[in-house]
Amino acid sequence: MSFVGNFSFVVVCVVGAVLCSQSIIEFGVIVSFMIYIRLFTSPLGQIAQIATTLQSTAAASERVFEFLEEKELEDESNKNFKLESVEGKVEFKNVVFGYDKDKTIIHNFSAYVKPGDKVAIVGPTGAGKTTIVNLLMRFYEIDDGEILIDDVPISSLTRENVHSLFGMVLQDTWLFEGTIKENIKYSKLDATDEEVENACKVVGVDHFIKTLPEGYNTIFNDGTSISVGQKQLLTIARAMVENAPMLILDEATSSVDTRTEQLIQKAMDKLTKNRTTFVIAHRLSTIKNADLILVMKDGNIIEKGTHKSLMKQDGFYKDLYESQFTSKHAEVIEN
Ligand SMILES: Nc1ncnc2c1ncn2[C@@H]1O[C@H](COP(=O)(O)OP(=O)(O)O)[C@@H](O)[C@H]1O
Ligand SMILES: [Mg+2]
Incomplete structure (x- = not known):
């Protein structure tokens, strides 16, 4: 014009x-x-x-x-039963699920988790690990089968109730605009400053936060320069403060360096003690001590057992485990 x-x-x-x-x-x-x-x-x-x-x-x-x-979520006002304190027994019974009705992703998933166990889910990308976590948290409704927590089907509980039973640290971290303290307190609003600081010390971001101009009261927004790894540490601190009866870690330490990961690992071991925990991790060395390892491929469990028994089986898990070491060797030789 x-x-x-x-x-x-x-x-x-x-x-x-x-x-x-x-x-x-x-x-x-x-x-x-x-x-x-x-x-x-x-x-x-x-x-x-x-x-x-x-x-x-x-x-x-x-x-x-x-x-x-968008379809409305199902009305849950008639569900009065509330699960308050849980032992942590989790059972998947023939779970079938697909994001689209015509494409099933989880075919027939069954697993039994004893209270207090540390369960590791491993498998290649796209195997359906995160999907299992989404189903467990009831972010999606399963198409067939049942998921039970302490023998109560989660479909009979309200969504809020299910969410309150789990603390979770996910692959993609999210922090909202507000102070760092508020971000950490998000899942437990009545947490004291001391609890917040302790959690940060344990995961090792306390020092970093103290170097910020306003410390714990620094307003966090898009402009704040903070690395993905540090964000991940903050969300781990958030889960620690929450102190929920069960814990889900979906590639929670994927963006931090190996040394920090080891430090967090120690803190995590304390946190996960006597608490049913689901861990999804790519570095298999971090889940060696799990009580149960579920190896997933294309939505099915193809192997399960402890690290030792899986190594003995000489199957997919062993391949996966050894590939991580051989590739490291190759890097060392190349350099
Ligand atoms: N929100 C979604 N809608 C449709 N398909 C999805 C969605 N999330 C994941 N998928 C599909 O489900 C499969 C399993 O994904 P996911 O559980 O995220 O794998 P991963 O084991 O890497 O965590 C993938 O093939 C992916 O394409
Ligand atoms: Mg995933």
Whole structure:
């Protein structure tokens, strides 16, 4: 539109100059034509602007309507039973699940977890490990089968109740805008400052936080420069403060270096003691001491047992475990 406006100025000037030099028109005519052009092009420019606004409105409303059209969560106001303190027995019974109805991802998953056990789920990317965690937390409803906590099917509990039983640290960390202290206290609002600081000391971010200008009261937002690993440590501290009866760690230490991981590992061992814990980890050395290792592939458990028994089986787990060491060897040799 501005090109059309400016181009007409040029045309008027050139044509006007020619006509004026031949005394066909007077100079005043050129000036008045310039004013006409201005009058003509400014509404055109406005229309163009409105068109852009309309386009972004259309794009935004698409998102709003998409959200409004989402299916409502099932009403749970009639569920009065509440599981308060749990022993930590978890049982998966023939669980079948797919995000889309026509594509099953978890085919027939059964597992029994004794109270206080540390269960490791390992397997290649896309095997369905995170999906199992999502089902356990009831973020999605299973298509068939049952998940029981202390012999109570989780479908008979309210979602809030299920969530309150687990502390979780996920692969993708999320922190909201607010002070670091508020972020850590998020899952237990009545935590004292001392609890917060202790948790941070244990995971080793206390020192880092103290170097920030406002310490624990530093406002955390998009501009705060903090590494992914440090974010992960903060969410681990959050889970520690929460102190829930069961714990889920989904690649919780994937973004921190190996030495920090070892330090966290020690703290975690304290945290996971006598507490049913589900650990998903890529570095298999960190889950060697698990009471039960479930090896998943394409939504099925293909092997299960302890580290020792799985190594003896000489199957997929052994391959996976050894590949981590051989690749490290290869790196050392290359360097
Ligand atoms: N929200 C989702 N919607 C549809 N498909 C999904 C979703 N999340 C994961 N999947 C699919 O489920 C499979 C298992 O994913 P996931 O459980 O995240 O694997 P991982 O073992 O790496 O954690 C993958 O094939 C993935 O494409
Ligand atoms: Mg995952």
